[in-house]
Amino acid sequence: MSVASLPSREIHAQLEAVTRVFPAAPGAGAQPPVHALGPVDLDLRKGEFFAVVGPSGCGKSTFLEVLAGLQKPTAGTVTFEGKVVNGEVADGIGVVFQEDASFPWLTVWDNAAFGLRRNGVAAAEIRRRVDDTLAFMGLKDFARAYPSQLSGGMRQRVCIARTLVLQPRLILLDEPFGALDAQTRLLMGDEVLRLWRRTGASVLLITHALDEAAMLADRVGAMSARPGRFIEVIDTGWPRERDSTIVGEAAFGEITARLWERLRGESLKALGHAGADSMAAE
Amino acid sequence: MTRVGLIRLAVIVGAIGALELACRIGLIKHQIIIPPSEMASALWTLLASGSVNADIERTLGIIVLVIALSIVLGFAAGIAIHALPRVRAALDPFFATYYAVPVFIFYPVLIAIFGLSVMPIVLIGVATAIVAMIIATLNGLDRVPRVLTKVARVHRLSRIKTAVTLQLPAAAPYLFTGVKLSVSYGFIAVIAAEFILSPAGLGRDIADAYADFNNRRMYALILFLLIVATLVNAALHALDMRFAARRSGGRP
Ligand SMILES: Nc1ncnc2c1ncn2[C@@H]1O[C@H](COP(=O)(O)OP(=O)(O)OP(=O)(O)O)[C@@H](O)[C@H]1O
Ligand SMILES: [Mg+2]
Numbered sequence: 001m002s003v004a005s006l007p008s009r010e011i012h013a014q015l016e017a018v019t020r021v022f023p024a025a026p027g028a029g030a031q032p033p034v035h036a037l038g039p040v041d042l043d044l045r046k047g048e049f050f051a052v053v054g055p056s057g058c059g060k061s062t063f064l065e066v067l068a069g070l071q072k073p074t075a076g077t078v079t080f081e082g083k084v085v086n087g088e089v090a091d092g093i094g095v096v097f098q099e100d101a102s103f104p105w106l107t108v109w110d111n112a113a114f115g116l117r118r119n120g121v122a123a124a125e126i127r128r129r130v131d132d133t134l135a136f137m138g139l140k141d142f143a144r145a146y147p148s149q150l151s152g153g154m155r156q157r158v159c160i161a162r163t164l165v166l167q168p169r170l171i172l173l174d175e176p177f178g179a180l181d182a183q184t185r186l187l188m189g190d191e192v193l194r195l196w197r198r199t200g201a202s203v204l205l206i207t208h209a210l211d212e213a214a215m216l217a218d219r220v221g222a223m224s225a226r227p228g229r230f231i232e233v234i235d236t237g238w239p240r241e242r243d244s245t246i247v248g249e250a251a252f253g254e255i256t257a258r259l260w261e262r263l264r265g266e267s268l269k270a271l272g273h274a275g276a277d278s279m280a281a282e
Numbered sequence: 283m284t285r286v287g288l289i290r291l292a293v294i295v296g297a298i299g300a301l302e303l304a305c306r307i308g309l310i311k312h313q314i315i316i317p318p319s320e321m322a323s324a325l326w327t328l329l330a331s332g333s334v335n336a337d338i339e340r341t342l343g344i345i346v347l348v349i350a351l352s353i354v355l356g357f358a359a360g361i362a363i364h365a366l367p368r369v370r371a372a373l374d375p376f377f378a379t380y381y382a383v384p385v386f387i388f389y390p391v392l393i394a395i396f397g398l399s400v401m402p403i404v405l406i407g408v409a410t411a412i413v414a415m416i417i418a419t420l421n422g423l424d425r426v427p428r429v430l431t432k433v434a435r436v437h438r439l440s441r442i443k444t445a446v447t448l449q450l451p452a453a454a455p456y457l458f459t460g461v462k463l464s465v466s467y468g469f470i471a472v473i474a475a476e477f478i479l480s481p482a483g484l485g486r487d488i489a490d491a492y493a494d495f496n497n498r499r500m501y502a503l504i505l506f507l508l509i510v511a512t513l514v515n516a517a518l519h520a521l522d523m524r525f526a527a528r529r530s531g532g533r534p
Contacts, residue, residue, distance in 0.1 A: 070432055088438075095436045099429040104529050105451040115437050118447070146529060 012046040012202045013067060013170060018076035019227070020062050035227040036062040039076060042221065042230065044170070044204065049196050051205045051213035053259060054223025055270035060206045061098060063228060064174050067204070068095050080170065094168030094201075098175045102147040102155045102162075109134065109143040112161040119166075129165045136195070137161045153180050153188065164195060171196075173205045177212075185209065186244045189216050193243060210263070214255040215247055222262045225269040232262050316497050318505075325502035334487060334503070341476060341484040342510070344400060348407030349468040353461055356412040360419020361445070370420070377420075380413045389475055403475045403483075410471035411464040418460025422453030458525065462518050469511055 019038030025031040037059040044050055054060050065071040067078055072087035080090045089095075103111050112134055116126045134140050137157045147155050156176045163171065173192070177185045189212055196203045207213050213220045214236065221230045236255055238246065246252050283291070298318050304310045305317035316324070328334055363370050385406070392402035426449050434444040450457075476485025484503055491500035 065432075068436065070435055089436050091438070093436070095432070097429050097432060099427065101427070101429045101433050103430075103448070103451070105454065114447075118437055118439060118443065148529060 010046040011043045012048075013044040013080045014078070015040050015042045015067065016077050016079075017041060018066060018073045018078060020059070020066050020071060021074045037066065037228045038073075040229055042233075044202055047200060047202055048218045049193075049203045049205070049216060051207060051217035051220045052223055053207055053210055053213045053220060053263065054228055055225050055263065055267040056208060057270060058223050058226045058266070059228030060208075060223060061174055063223070064095070064172050064204070064206055068093055068172055070095075092169040093172065094163035094166055094170070095172045096156070096159050096163055096174065096176045098178060098206075100147075100152065100155050100159070102158045104147050106146075107143065108139055108145050108147070108150070108158050108161075111147070111158050112139075112165055114162055115166045130161075133161045133165045136198070137164070137191070153177065153184055156180075156188075157191075160195070164199065167199070168201055170202045170204070171199070173203065175206050175208065178208065185212060186215075186247075190243050192216060197240065210256050210259045211247065211252075214252055214259060215244060220255070220259060222259055223266075225266045231266070234258060313495075313497065316501050320498065321501040321505045324498040325505050328499065328502045329506075334484070337482055337484050337487050338506075340482055341472065344403055344407065344483070345468055345472045348404055348411060348472055349465050351404070351408050352411035352415050352464045352468055355408070356415025356460065356464065357419050357457070359412070360416045360423065363416065364420055364423045377413060377417050385409050386471070386474065389478065393479060398479065398481050403472055403480060406475050407468050407471040411467040414463035414467055415460040418456050418463065419453070422456030422460075423449060425456060426452040454525065455529075458522055462515075462522070465514060465518060469514075473507065 017039045019040070020036050022034040022036055024033045040063065052060055052063065062071065066073050067080075067085070069078070069080075069085040069087060069089040078085040080093065083090065103114065106114070109130060112130045113126050116129060121129075131140075131143075134143055137160060139154070139157055139161060142150060142154065147158060150158070160173075160176065177188045180188065192203065192205065193216060205213070205216060217236055218238065220234045220236065222232045222234070223229065224231045234255060237251070301310075301315070302317045302319060305312070305315060363373060388409070389402060389406045392405050396402050396405070430448050430452055431444065434448050439447065472483075473485040476483035477489050478485075480486045484507060488500055488503045491497075491503065
């Protein structure tokens, strides 16, 4: 696998004026439609590490699912590798979800092998790729364990492994470490950097942690309160070879501070919105 | 054997022993209950004579048929109803109150319609057992985490593959509860139906022996049914434990 030392300018995935409105729920307790996202424009470059930060409930997961093809955009177009994505997940896209999505009835090994088996890959090739990926994710000693025997962070790693064995060219991660403590999160961040470098895939990471975004990504998109739009996209300028020790650099502090400056108002709005909504519901 | 298992065994042995003793010393009259040891020897003679083989075959055959129909049809109905939210909303009250109504009262109606044959017994058996399977299927599908459906779409699985490779195993513990209930209900309904009115079968045999004051035969047959029911349930329980142990990684 050859890996360019710098992210190219080639566009890998693109969103053009994408919005997502959840239609009003029918029936008695009529919910008004929810404008969750957009309009959003974004060019994801091939091989780059892009992070999205934003206040809670601003539409980050919706953004990821529209980009993945799990939800149809209400307006606008999503393209991946030049083809329009419309409510179906394209080949080459891997997703790790916010919730624990490991399969409790399968061992770690079988969890990881799931996608390959469905694709009819030869047994020897499955064994090679799964063993390799589990070793890479530090799960080798747990291959025979069931998810219920693992911690939350390990289960998320199982889900990452299950995605990686399929060798996706675009990896979407929705707050995969949201439930972990800060130290573990830093270490998991290093692992994501490692897998990003090794696979050469483009990575889109959603997080609510500003420092995580600032430390990991080539570019960070700051999202407004709902409906989520990008209010700023910051270039971090980190070298490709990097790890969590960059939290000691001055630039790291500057980027985090800049993100907070942009997001403070939005986060307040998100809080205020909740209050205003419940009052409007009277 | 575990400590709990030992205690359990002791309770059973103690109860049988107490009954044996009570019968032997005349505390319980022989005309009412015969000692367990006599039940066992009577059962042995009965089985050896081969005179009940036809009834055993018939009754167990009906029970297997009822259970199989209930599980397969109940599962299919559960999947269909789950896919149709409006139908489900309409049916929910029926499911919620189904077992509050003694379905059994329709047995005479079924006999009036289908005559004294296997049909009414099968129908009353399925009617009793199937709803447990439907409810368990609905419950199981409800509890399949939504994220699994998303995973299925990321892996670009067809609907059928999603159902078989993800929804079914995710719902399996709940489905198994349905299977266990269907087995119990099927068993009870078939024997009871035969007992009330049937041209043949073990239930009918017990009723006849009772009417003839033939205690040895009656208790032998009751003992036989107890043993079969216990073995079936023990087998299901063992299976359940194995699945649970796999999911929790060897910690049942
Ligand atoms: N299926 C749906 N139907 C209606 N509204 C929805 C649906 N899914 C999400 N929403 C709403 O859309 C908005 C954005 O949700 P989304 O999950 O994308 O936010 P998020 O930024 O990922 O939040 P979090 O930080 O909690 O993960 C929220 O207000 C949410 O309530
Ligand atoms: Mg989210």
